[in-house]
Amino acid sequence: MKISELSRRTGVPVASIKYFRREGLLPAGRATAATLAEYGDEHVQRLRLIKALTALGGLSIAATREVLAALDRADTIDGTLGAISYALPVPVAESPAADAGEDARAAAAADADVAELVAAMDWQVSDVSPHVRGLATAVKELRRLDPHYRPDRLVAYAGLARDIARLDLERAAAIDDPAALAEQAVIVFALSAPVLELLRRLAQEDLVRRRIARDAAADGADGAPEPAAGGAAAP
Amino acid sequence: MKISELSRRTGVPVASIKYFRREGLLPAGRATAATLAEYGDEHVQRLRLIKALTALGGLSIAATREVLAALDRADTIDGTLGAISYALPVPVAESPAADAGEDARAAAAADADVAELVAAMDWQVSDVSPHVRGLATAVKELRRLDPHYRPDRLVAYAGLARDIARLDLERAAAIDDPAALAEQAVIVFALSAPVLELLRRLAQEDLVRRRIARDAAADGADGAPEPAAGGAAAP
């Protein structure tokens, strides 16, 4: 098909398709002449994946390129899984440090917490894993901001994280073809994060509502502050 | 303290502090004269929170403003919890629809999946909850992209999401003061999302490594591929 039809079939503007090509997210079409190229279903599929990663997974173009590159050099299954995992960014940035000395101490404490956690979970992770670094940063911030922070709470979360990871891997386990698995893995890894987050919010909402109901019942008849929970903030 | 000291104490440039004030994230200092204002510890704390939400939680300035506004109008505890939850954005955008008819059908199927899930979990959620809408969008995309998608997998994830929400609420349950709880809730809600995501990645990494080890043992020799540490782009 020609680029205009590729555009029509995917809903992505022609200019954007060209942009993705320039950025190396989308392979070029098979050139049939100097000014004509033929695109196929694989381009449709790839465009879908790109839009899913950026719009739904919230990845930047650069991160998407990393992920797709890992996907394309899919050689061995598990190696590809690892590459994709590392290529997917987690939004954790350092916040500015006021006091260098105190910051260093906090960083050390956070590192220790993470090391302890990894040991407690008996996790086998690379010591250059960006996730370990990211987690240490996040924990450092948590220690600073949360007066009720306790390392053992982290362990409880880690246990659940393991359960989730098992589900993730289970979803990928059924596939044998490396290329198909890689694509599947991208979907599982990148897209289930927002899904899980949404599910968590819904579960929170449910629990809060039940708490309101329970409190109202316990308080008796007084003008119980009824669920403002409705439209609250959302603009 | 003067603005220069506030800047020094938090590591945030003066110009940025002024910017946050303009954007309504930070209250003005107590003006002692036409060209002088006094800032206090609450400003230091608020700046920390702002940096945590933006740098660590990945929130935009607009989203941060929403959250802080919900925090500031903390009246009843549970109402505030709901407001904060709704104000926190989840990065789920529609991807472009090629075929309006097919898209509508897919949307309906996704809506049905979500409704079924909510019923199965016996979740009490508002029917205007942005999370329900977001989840429906995500599921729609998942149906399109994942040939192995099955609604019942969603239920397994939802169960774990509930467990996580219980942990979240537990962390907040100990606090009685609405204002303190609101701030705590912001931290718990916004910052534990990246932490959880990181934990999930680590757990995945561990499982993949164990799988490599197991496969290598089963296969005999064969070079086990290390996850190639790619440059993970942080947007």
Next chain:
DNA sequence: CTCCCAAGATAGTGCAACTATCTAGTGCTG
């Protein structure tokens, strides 16, 4: 008195993600 700093307003910067325009070439139509 005078120099440094503060407040507030306004304008500018840098980056990411597109989007539009331009040039030159090509294929199909009549």
Next chain:
DNA sequence: CAGCACTAGATAGTTGCACTATCTTGGGAG
């Protein structure tokens, strides 16, 4: 075979966000 629609590829422009710098005016302290 003339002509128009369409294409590839290059380059430039736009938009939105998050700052960052500059400018003006007005105190305050030594």
